[in-house]
Amino acid sequence: MSDNNLKTPLKTLVLACLAAIATNVQAEHGNIELEQLEVTAQHIAPATLGIEAEKREIQQTPGAVSFIDMESVTEGQVSSLEDAFRYVPGVWAPSTSGNDSVFFTSRGSNLDAAGYDMNGIKLLQDGLPVTAADGNNHNHIIDPLSAQYAVFAHGANAMKYGASTLGGAVNFITRTAHNTSPLSLSLSGGSHGERLTRLTASQVFNGYGDGLVTIENKEWDGYRDHNKQTRSSIYANGGIRLSDTVSTRFYVTHRHDDQELPSSLSRAEVRDDPEQANASAKRGAGHFQKDVDIKRVANKTTWDIDENRRFEFGVSFEEQELHHPIVYSPFFSLLIDNTVRNAGTMARYQHKVGNHDWLMGFNYGETRVDGGNYSHFSGDKTEQSSKTENYADTLELFLMDRWQFADDWTLIAGAQAVKAEREVKSTNLATSAVTEADDDYNSINPRLGLIYQLSADTSVYSSLSRLFEAPTTYQLDDGTDTLDAMDGEVFELGTRGHKALGVNSHWGWDVSAYYAKLDNEILSVEDPAMPGQFITSNADDTIHAGIDALLTADIALTDDSAHRLTPMVSLSWNRFRFDDDDALNDNTLPGAPKFVMKGEMLYRHKNGFYFGPTVDYVSERYADFVNSYKVDSYTLFGLKSGWSNKNFRVFGEVRNLFERDYIASHSVRAVAAETDAILSPGAPLSAYVGIEYKL
Template identity: 50%
Template sequence: MKRNTRAIVAALAVVPCAVIHAQDTQTHTLRAVEVMAEREGDQSRKEVEIERSVTPGGVTVVEGEALRQRNVTSLSDALRYTPGVWSASGSTGDSTFLSIRGSNLDATNYDGNGVKLLVDGLPVTAADGNNHNRDVDPLSMRRAVVARGANALTYGASTLGGAINFISPTARDGAPWEVMVNGGSHGQRQGRFTIGTVAGNFDMLVTGEAKRYDGFREHQNQERQGLYANAGFQLSDSVGTRFYVTGIDNQQQLPGALTRAQFDANPRAAEASAVLGNYRLNVQTARVANRTVWQIDGESSLTAGISVEEQKLYHPIVYAPPFFSLLIDTTQRNTGATLRYQRKSGDHDMLTGLNYGRTTVSGGNYSYVPGGAQSIDTAVSNKADNLELFVVDRWKFAPQWTAVYGAQMVSGSREVRNTTVATNAVRNPQADYDSFNPRVGVIRDLSPTSQLFANVSRLYEAPTLYELEDDVRGNNATLDAMRGVVLEVGTRGSHSFDRHRVHWDTALYYGRLSGEILSLDNPLAPGTSLSTNVGRTIHAGLEALVGASFALDNAGAHRIEPLVNFTLNHFKFQGDATYGDNRLPAAPRYAIKGEVLYRHASGLFFGPTFDVVGRRFADFSNTYTVDAYTLWGLRAGYTTRQWEVYGELRNAGDRKYVSYFSVRDVAGANAAILTSGEPRSLYVGARLKF
């Protein structure tokens, strides 16, 4: 494996360098494309590309327009071609496992920590770091910026995996009126519409969606409706404000997990207790937000924002009568605020920011009978707040050289208050978490469209409320925050030569963590977990996205466009008293996702897709191995300025594979932990623009 790794690293290093030293006669063509986007009114594209170009580390931009040419029903689908991301969806679209650079590698499918999610720069992640990615609809975004690891400093994020900022389309940015429909295997039906208007200093855009999914497993039905709206007011030549409203009603059944024998016999079956206990994940979400920008002058701006969100969760998850049943019925309220001041002065571009978040969780954990009585066992009243102050300076100290340095200060508190109703006993762990996290990096421009970069940064992440609630020690003990340092080098860019184009985005990183928080499944209460700090761990890897567009004729009307996302992971304990140098579970050693499409100038495209995923461990003891798998499929479509259609065949060979799983300390052969991946599936969709 080491020999293969060296070969891959060498290849990825040689390709960009060879391209960079090729002829530069076509670089003006790339600039012309940028000017066209700006003329069409899409201002956020320019802002995003500038932000990416002055970040000395892994940042990937996902364009929402490209997602409309394939079947996208989950965050996992949307992030398919984002290097460094391991994401899997084996239940329904709103139950996506998300890990970036080895974050969230434990047992808790319901506690998606390690990545800060934002919409238009305002958080949809709770103040304690817990994120519910079901809040985010990928098809309702203009584009997303994925800042991996410490490269999320400009968002103020303090998370191991970094941050993802989803940018909403607006009527003023030229978002079209459109109707989209898709459907296919396993009873999938989805429809959505977008309408908007611009009237003088006012603009508004509204998107509505409805989705139904019967599922490829028993007890896997989902029904979801969503509304996403924003309205902007240009208050003066220098001040603009925008309001955002989101409402989501998601009702879904959970099929549970299978043992290896059950998976081998019938991967489409549901866990018996999931059917008997009617496991569900029902969430109602309401969110309002505002973002105001004051362009003070040509060199400085001030941005202020605030968001308020409420989530009502109804979540039967354990049913093992007469011994134990668990239904989580809670209301979570999140409030977030941000303030950002940016000023350019000579060769310096400085950004100063402040983020504040507060989360409260009220409700309880219940014993229940499906369709019948429920009685409260534990009353829950938890709260968290988090303050992030950050400053970044981008200093162009020489031609083609930019130094990027800054720091983040984070200060937060966590308090869990669980009252056992039968005895009135109170468990009340609470703690404060503070840290100063510096960062320094450098960017070398190799050409107008390509760069080398490097950085060294401090990592820090405080525990979530769920992790404190499930501390393995019980009582009022509290977990420590995880800390570490990461070194990163890489290159990104694009280049044109003759009638051909190539682009790449690669990064190599090495991080050492102390006190990483991991959650072990509780064998006495399946579906729940116990959290603990471990000693030293290593998070390292290679991330690469490489694509091209090769002309097959002199006019460039016929093109072949390969795209490959390659991620190599090296996540392990380091000299742990219990686990030695074992690998961390959940994430595969390598993952390759790609496609090779033929495109014609008329709008026709078709070609194969492929997924090659390495083996994974399902326990910290490295005794339970989940097999590697290879999938292939086909994509085809036709697109014009007014309409487009597509078809997508997934897992054409109908391969049985495990999408994701719960993690154990030591997983026995009969452990019910496996979630089946999607079998052979066919989807078609259409879009009409007005």
């Protein structure tokens, strides 16, 4: 495929920036945190930028980037990535049945029925890619409780990580012995048999080395039949300071996760009993499951050459065993049993020269899938029907420059080169017929942006970027023809800042508007005649537009700030649609709601106590491409409370306080019928409590 150049001239970008400045709006970097985090441990080894440096870098990005403070996230129950992403605007991440299986989309990525894929967002751990080389996130779920914080770079703003994805990238920064207490034990749980236990021990050795080990176990009975989960994991990392400027860190992860899957229901089944499982999913029939065993090792070395130069290099390897019975009927059944091996490497070099801040680097990954598809009965393999041999590799090269060409102006210019190879091979064991597909995908993706600093605490920004995303091997395998890569352009305009409200109070905001025109968006539709099978193709033209906003405040109720209110609200409005399609006109793309609002209003006392309500509003969304099947909107209320001091943290949380029936997630059809089993009900009234002790 040929390289493409940016289509819109620089003049358009400059005029848009000047128009934004004329509005004289005020802004902040928009941190997702409820209060300032204090780091009281010993000095942090330079394996990561550090919290304050990370926040400064966010302010130098001409687009939406969200900072996720895990200390704030853990003020309530954290059961999955849904809870970690709760206040990230523009991200829709519902759990399909309350367990670790989460469908997530950012700026309209992954809006199709191929839930197995989970593409469109690149997951990283300390800058090292965790997502497979083809962009697939199936089973690649990072434990948010093991992170100190995370940075979610939306859409094209993820170029600083080299990511070539529509939805962007999220980088989880791991806790180490330098920012964790020597010993901590946490217990939490509550409704639906949820029990989560974590033990962490860490030690710093004379300033030249450190180590941390976390052992955790999760049990979940579920709010639906056939919904149990058992997960046990070990997370460990250790650092060595090789010199005053060079340090290296090793990571080891082992996770065993067994989940029963209740599958989806029809509208009539939801009305009759939303807690039931699909009849084909139960024991004695399909016994649908997703059992995963993951082993991962990684290393990252950092060299702080001097105060203006920094070099990072890392490697990782992961092996994943998957046992996944997912389709069952008297005529057809499907059990996926395979081994996935992912190998990756990355490098980043940062060099500040005068008013220029250069960043260059690369990501390279390889993924191999060996296994096959089987018939089964009640989750036990019977006859192997096909053999699978898939391969993918992706190389992402990137170069960026932040140039402060005037006191209040910063120009960001960059480019990304992507070279991707995809190969899929399936052998029918009954006939020996071989089905193969392979293709190469190459692109050059430029980016240009401007930031204007209106004041010390207020800025506006604008950017124009090219988008590119190659298909996953699953999409290529399911395609009716050879698939093209998705490409397009996105224009973004926004503002971030904070302002004082009186003497001891302040408020802040981060608001971004974006408009993307896409060619060849890859969309998958489940085949109604063969559930579990997908047909994937390219759409001609689509538009992804939206507004993402995070509003926060810290309001002192007394002169000494002993009593405070800390409201926070995350708002997402989007318009994802076809653009004058021959068959679908300007229909809305299914899968994501048009409007989402999530918020809380917490009262806080200086002794560490907090209490207040939470609210979620999710608008209607479609479940098919012809826009004939609507999933209803819903509003949920909750309560959250807790207290913490130096050694203890306790919390209590009630969700869905008024026990509203709602649909958490759903699959997508080309044309959905009322009788189709595509709905996954959300959790009923639920209550959780937790306690953590830190030495």
